[in-house]
Amino acid sequence: MADNNNRRDPNRRTVLQTLGAGALGTLGVSGASDAVEASPDSSTHYHNELYGQHFPDPTIHRDESGTWWAYGTNMDRDDGADDSEELLVPILRSDDLHDWTYVGEAFDSRPGWTYGSVWAPDIHYDDGEWVMFYSLEPRPWESGEFGIGLAKSDTPDGPFTDYGQVLGDEETGGGTIDGYFVEYGGTPYLFWGSFQGIFVAELTADLRDWKPATRQQVAGEAYEGSTVFYRDGYWYLFVATGTCCGGYDSTYEVEVGRSPDFFGPYIDPSGTDLRTYDEHNAGIAQLTGNDRFPAPGHGDVTVDDAGDYWFVYHAYDRDDAEFIDGVPARQFFLDRLEWTDDGWPIIGGDKTPSLQSPLPNAGDSGAGAVPNGIYRIENVNSGKPMAVTAAGTDDGDTIEQSAYDGGAHQHWWVEHVGGGEYRLMNQNSWKALDVPDGSLDDGERLTQWAWWTGTMQKWRFIENDDGTVRIENHNSGAVIDVADASMADGADIVQWSWNGGDQQRWTLSLIETIDPTTDGRPW
Incomplete structure (x- = not known):
């Protein structure tokens, strides 16, 4: 089946368990994107x-x-x-x-x-x-x-x-x-x-x-x-x-x-x-x-x-x-x-x-632990935030890291949508962070797409042991990762199975709190 944007629905979907998001810190542990284990086990x-x-x-x-x-x-x-x-x-x-x-x-x-x-x-x-x-x-x-x-x-x-x-x-x-x-x-x-x-x-x-x-x-x-x-x-x-x-x-x-x-x-x-x-x-x-x-x-x-x-x-x-x-x-x-x-x-x-x-009885459907608002989402390894490439506003534009310049393309509206899950909307384009076509592949480059409620557009913030968070896709179970642990401006933002590397650890800096019930949203 296809959605209204003619994008393919995934044949397989996964819903990964959140462990909750607490204080958003800045520390991290080194690692590399070469340990692949995409399928959750029966214990969770x-x-x-x-x-x-x-x-x-x-x-x-x-x-x-x-x-x-x-x-x-x-x-x-x-x-x-x-x-x-x-x-x-x-x-x-x-x-x-x-x-x-x-x-x-x-x-x-x-x-x-x-x-x-x-x-x-x-x-x-x-x-x-x-x-x-x-x-x-x-x-x-x-x-x-x-x-x-x-x-x-x-x-x-x-x-x-x-x-x-x-x-x-x-x-x-x-x-x-x-x-x-x-x-x-x-x-x-x-x-x-x-x-x-x-x-x-x-x-x-x-x-x-x-x-x-x-x-x-x-x-x-x-x-x-x-x-x-x-x-x-x-x-x-x-x-x-x-x-x-x-x-x-x-x-x-x-x-x-x-x-x-x-x-x-x-x-x-x-x-x-x-x-x-x-x-x-x-x-x-x-x-x-x-x-x-x-x-x-x-x-x-x-x-x-x-x-x-x-x-x-x-x-x-x-x-x-x-x-x-x-x-x-x-x-x-x-x-x-x-x-x-x-x-x-x-x-x-x-x-x-x-x-x-x-699994049922896990209690992961409560209110969101991250307050709704506009955030800078910064990678621990490179110190650079996640951004839409070239400040693009089109469906399918890719995501990269780049040195922070305060641009709206580097800011993300984070909103709890239920079940411990969030949508991440770019402030410049007001399009959602998305895994193309619901891919389950490690290394799939992330894009933006108009919000349509698909599971590949829903994310969970999971607290790490150092106060940072990993950001996990509802559909694939993979986390947001900087390709090859690069430090360079323009490095691709991809999804990858969690392996604990700093390139998979993120901090959130609140820029502005917005009450959607009074301020409204532009989408």
Whole structure:
């Protein structure tokens, strides 16, 4: 895929863990750019996909002991059994949110109110019980009605006892799958819908029936796969749109609306009411596919020990595919939610599935440690600041070091953008420091480019042991480096794997503090 500037999105992305930025000092340790190790290890990072078998429509909940439990749509058995013998809601568990173990099936036998496949489970803990709403797809597809059922268990690993259908197409008019349970103000509610509108209605106290007179529409016919949660004054509604199940050509993606009112209206980042959308992919995607991982969507939200929000979802993997009866499997993914200054979630850092990310529970999504402002960013080895070559103002102009002369091309607006990450905007051009085409290569010369939120434009300040910082790219995991440890004016600024050399150590000198809420920004 390409962004609006016709630049290639990377096929691989990495999200490197920040250790935090403290005092910005001036001392350093010698070194050279010849020790290459670009890939973070499993002690600090996890890799998508998390579970390499068929696990669509994941739902997640954490028990009181701290263990996470995830549940997925039916999948064909891979042990040679008859194709009609599907897993009756597979269950995974994890103590850390990234290493997952298969536990078994939620049901001992198929729910009996209609013979069909069990889809899109939704798990919650309510009033001392594990509560699962699930969808049934009738067989054959040409007959019967879709509906949502209820099952409960005393333990997260089941077996779940089925209580039958709660609501169905005959009552609702269609699209009655993909339930999502929320207790609001002490009253139980269920969201549901699939390309015939997303609705919410009150449930009875025992959760076994619904109250049709309370039904309200919250999103249009473009959507299915609802997820609803509350954060900082807003209710957020995640919805899936596009095609989910056609293999690598699927167009699934995730959109979001929010509202201060539980019942809506849910408004997307463009200011549009989600109820107005009636075509697939009509709105603004907060998670969309990339070259390797097509069709991400239909997931759930959880919060880790550090207070970070995470989205579990399914997607395809072109490079590490599993197949079910010759069809690519939808596999289990995890990505962190980052938040804009005005409270909109961005999934995966650049709205696409990540290949690898910092481990959950690390607590790297807090406020930025470097105050927003304009800085001179000076190399410890040469004593010279980072600058745009020839004070250029065009996309693609290169970055060099040069003796300080006070020019705006040597000054950088540093702004925290969430998740412990920053953008570095040149004061002369108001373009962002960028790794061309998301390159992962050591020695890639840095450039400037108009800000477009890509991970290759996001940086982390990591405190060294001498009070200096290294500046690490979100996408590649490499740090800003002066090529060949040069002392010369005009020496290239590149990215290189961290090796501790002085040419990779930097100091920040604050020139001017600017409050973007009052002074504004020119981009």
